[in-house]
Amino acid sequence: MKFLARHILKGSRPFWLCLFGVTWVLSTYSFPLYKALDARWIIKFPKAWELQLDGWISAVMKWLVEDASFGLFSFRDLTRFISSLIEAPYQVVRSGLIDGFSTGQGQQAVEIAPSLSWIAIITILAALAFYAKDWVLAALVGGCFVYLAIFGQWESAMVTLASVIIAVPLGVVGGLLLGILAYLSPLAERMMRPVLDLMQTVPVFAYLVPILFLFGFGPVSALVATVIYAMPPMVRVSTVALQGVPTEIEEAGRMMGCSRRQMMWKVLVPSAMPTLMVGVNQVIMLSLNMVIIASMIGAGGLGYDVLTALRRLDIGGGIEAGLAIVALAIALDRLSQAFSTRTQDALPEPGLSYVKRHPWLVSVVLIMLGTGLAGLYLPAIQSYPESATLTTSAFWSDAMEWININFFDTFEAIKTFFLTYLLLPVKRFFSGVPWAWGIIAIGLAAWRVGGWKLGAMAALMALAIAASGLWAKAMITIYLCGVSVFLASVIGIPLGIWAGQNSRANSVIGAFIDTLQTLPSFVYLIPVVMLFRVGDFSAMIAVVLYALAPAVRYAAHGIREIEPEMIEAGKVSGCTKNQLLWRIKLPLATPSLLLGLNQTIMLALSMLVITALVGTRDLGQEVYIALTKANTGQGIIAGLAVAFIAITADRIVSAMARASRERLGLK
Known part of the structure; x- marks a missing residue:
């Protein structure tokens, strides 16, 4: 992860340091500034400027279900027809x-077969x-x-x-x-x-x-x-x-x-x-x-x-x-x-019976x-x-109870450490970013990486989130996603590099990653909630586990795809193993590392919405609340806000990967 950060900053360090510095100052002192100027709009997007898209969408959906028709049939008839085709x-x-x-319904049903x-x-x-x-x-x-x-x-x-x-x-x-x-x-x-x-x-x-x-x-x-x-x-x-x-x-x-x-x-x-x-x-x-x-x-x-x-x-x-x-x-x-x-199997001999x-x-x-x-x-x-039938329910309950009783202090110490030194500082930073400067900063970052078109698209998507009244929730989403992706990369990239250079490690790590990728996202919540209860830390653990796989796979793939001639040239030049890794292998694997980072971000965002079940207070919770209330407009707007974050991140990281390939002369 440190290598990636250094690679991204290379050649444009003053720009990124200046952008981060201004964002940090405004994040830290925006509240005192708001108090001094009595200008609440610095912190919160003005209510009068918000687009009431959720109400419009809900009204359109209600019209579709209750009043819309296409001449011979209504929209409700269409959905019922689709339902019958699937059901x-x-x-x-x-x-x-x-x-x-069976035939018949209820108590009159008679089993046929x-x-x-x-x-x-x-x-x-x-x-x-x-x-x-x-x-x-x-x-x-x-x-x-x-x-x-x-x-x-x-x-x-x-x-x-x-x-x-x-x-x-x-x-x-x-x-x-x-x-x-x-x-x-x-x-x-x-x-x-x-x-x-x-x-x-x-x-x-x-x-x-x-x-x-x-x-x-x-x-x-x-x-x-x-x-x-x-x-x-x-x-x-x-x-x-x-x-x-x-x-x-x-x-x-x-x-x-x-x-x-x-x-x-x-x-x-x-x-x-x-x-x-x-x-x-x-x-x-x-x-x-x-x-x-x-x-x-x-x-x-x-x-x-x-x-x-x-x-x-x-x-x-x-x-x-x-x-x-x-x-x-x-x-x-x-x-x-x-x-x-x-x-394809070989064709059977002609003349044989069907059996x-x-x-x-x-x-x-x-x-x-x-x-x-x-x-x-x-x-x-x-x-x-x-x-x-057998049941292991009592065993798992007793095992979790034993772990919680004997390791409660250890788990609490780990949780407190991460909350104190990582999660809360990052949360305070993103929560304090004023919406106006946040839009400008996102647009400038995207422009620097991918040109003015990407910068304009990113700024417009950020403005749409703010205009929907979801800026604060979006910042919590970015904070949780950012921390989770950072940890997944810190753990996954070294594992991938190790797997890419060692066949035995590759088989063991590959089996572990295959298992992680096979598990449905819901499953990650069970042990995490049992051990750490609800909250941001539990959400972070679940997201890291779910999003770890691409960081490992792309790092291993990038290392394995390096041309052997490049490695041999480094050895002939007298490079040590560390020099081969840091000066030849990692620079050449950078496009793959960035693609892995891209996929890690996508998986983290998809998992964050599911972690709304364990008490997060981000855009995922907005979507979950909309689901429980059947509020169509709120759910769609909150979902689009997450999609805008994902698309912006995808385009920025993909632009970095393309630029890296061009610098290295790769296809």
Whole structure:
């Protein structure tokens, strides 16, 4: 982190020192200045100047729901039609996984067919894992789902899995089609880019507010929010994958006389499939993450169990449900990764029977039918017997109680140290920045890094935040994000450098980072709250853990991508190991380090909104309050404020990375 700071300041130190100095003076003495001049506007944006956008947005949403019509049908009819299209397949999948198929409603319902047995579901998933890779993956995936059954989390996990099974195809197909459109039309790509930026930077809670208003409380709203949240990465990956198809393959397709449709679906898309599967993996993990969060608006499942446990401060139940989420996430993540790297099987010998050509498919179907029939007479085959379930709830509660009793003073000392010497000083600094100077400072910083256009955009976005009456909340968000990103970089960059230079360290650190990236964001809150209770420090710990992965990965990638000739030249020149690191490797890895910093900031901002559940007082809390009150305007405005911060940070750091590449002569 020190290296990054020195690199950023290099060549423009007077400018940055002067900008920081003026900001510090105004932050420290703005309140006395306000008292002396009796000018409150120095501290707080004048109420008379604020834009009442939240009221306008709420009024528009109310008009859409109650009065808007398109001739033959109203807007409410449209949302109901969309709901029915999503709800029908969701109910079919949910019935197949857990509820069973029935006719009628309430007490008049009559079961037609049972759901798949727990044995059949585990068999299907293990067979998919074996088909995708090998027995090791099959054992891992099967073991994860056996864990869900043994520890009494099966029903909730199947509800969550049903949501993922519906959300992922919608996100993948929608993202692929939009990615193809962006590939075919540069104009469409330029128009989509700001929309995708907003979709990826607006906090997840902000999605829930208007969707809850439009679609009501229930699993359909959760699925709509999940698809919107998970689709953007698939759009971007699809565009990049299609653009990365070698021109030789495209030329071969033209020479064979392919039409435009054949070229796309029989040449380009199959050639880009390995990269497209990376996008599918992202959609799966984001869908799982969002389904957990969407439990707040009726999704149910494991996310609802975690949320309920947090609200009741049920330590054991929260950790048990959180571990079930981890097991489900690991199984789905490893399964999708295996499909992304899977090679095509050799064609079976002609003349073989269907059973010999597809032995695994036939075996799975037979197990499904056999367990279904046996389950009619032996309930333990159909549903895992409740009497055989285990629980670790008491163990985790006792363990947390023991840790709190024996290490309370230690944890409090750590918490007090960070609050006293890091969090509170930084919070006082940002909280005291006057809105007018803050806008100027942000614009000047962006102008210095990326030119006047970037400076104007950053200043306008900062002005929009101030004009919405959210300047104070935005400063708290920037303070929490800044501290968390600083700590994540201080921890992550050295780990990444170590992993990039040592293969054994790379395997250990890589496994640790893979685990961190697999965990849904909700899970980080459970142990942090149990150990440190609510507040800024707990939020910071959760954000650092969640945002650590890109700092490590990009640092390791940057070190590994350095040309061996550069290292050899340094050794020939007589450089020591430290000189090789500080004078050759780190300068050449700077673009990757900055990209890692960019992604760390994005993850920190996305996690900060979720940490509103543990008592932060920033923009995330504004979004969460809007969700609880179903205040559409407030939620959207607060969400856009977070998006403006994220977009500004993204553009500034990306401009630094481009400038660094140009200085080093890299592509």
